[in-house]
Amino acid sequence: MCYCLLVLGKTLRFRALLNLESRVYQITPILALHTFWGNILPMRTGDVSYVYLMQRRQKVDATQGIASLIVASLIDLILLIGLVIATAWLLRDALRDTFSGTVLYLVPLLIGSALIAVVVFVSVAPNACMKFADLCAGPLLRLEKQPVSWATNKGLQVLQELTAFRSNRRFLEVWVYSLLCLVIRFGFQCYLVVEMGVDVPVTEALFALTFTNVFNLLPVQTIGNFGTTEFPFVWLLTHFGTSVEVSTVTGFSLHILILIYCLPLGMYGFLNKPKEQ
Secondary structure (H helix, E strand, O other), rough: HHHHHHHHHHHHHHHHOOOOOHHHHHHHHHHHHHHHHHHHOOOOOOOHHHHHHHHHHOOOOOHHHHHHHHHHHHHHHHHHHHHHHHHHHHOHHOOOOOOOHHHHHHHHHHHHHHHHHHHHEEEEHHHHHHHHHHHHHHHHHOOOOOHHHHHHHHHHHHHHHHHHOOOOOHHHHHHHHHHHHHHHHHHHHHHHHHHOOOOOHHHHHHHHHHHHHHOOOOOOOOOOOOOHHHHHHHHHHHHOOOOOOHHHHHHHHHHHHHHHHHHHHHHHHHHHHOOOO
């Protein structure tokens, strides 16, 4: 139920981001498949499924789909940085010997502030943003080399779509849905850790999960996300005093459970196609 609610929350978020008129049940299979492939494919290539399916099933232009993914990732990163700072403050005594205050608080705060400034600048001053981008892209376009000019033009098109997002009620809805997804995801995962019966405090598990999710926003995943998901999680739990065996079993068990949950949803997204297809 929690995992289905998470996919529903993602559906509502992207429906608001793209300002789609389609019914929620028409978009949910796309996000179910996107969640499935995101947990299976390496290097964040699962995001390609979202762009392709939105274009195929909802007639959303590819550049608009990419732009919505970038906005969603920026919001997720800002919220995750806030959660990292909050949980790190609660665990400041345990983390003091490993991380400095600069690494735990100052750097995340600066990164989060910079991201917020970028989001505000793009949504509040779109014309100035495009003028600055055109100025930077000018030398690349003058090279007249096909791969470079093509990539530059595509980048400008994506940025143009990004400037279409405004700081209005719809954008506020996106933030609310993003926060809801964050609460469901980490609440669900912390619940699984507790139900495993392992002796890991919830605050420590939450910090390890948050750090792992920030790490996995980068395109570093392997097939099935094995290793890249467990390594930061296990490393932090062992730092807090949990044995390597317990940390490793907890990390792999949590990962396998999540993969098991996403399988039927992936099958649902695959089978639930528009009638005309």
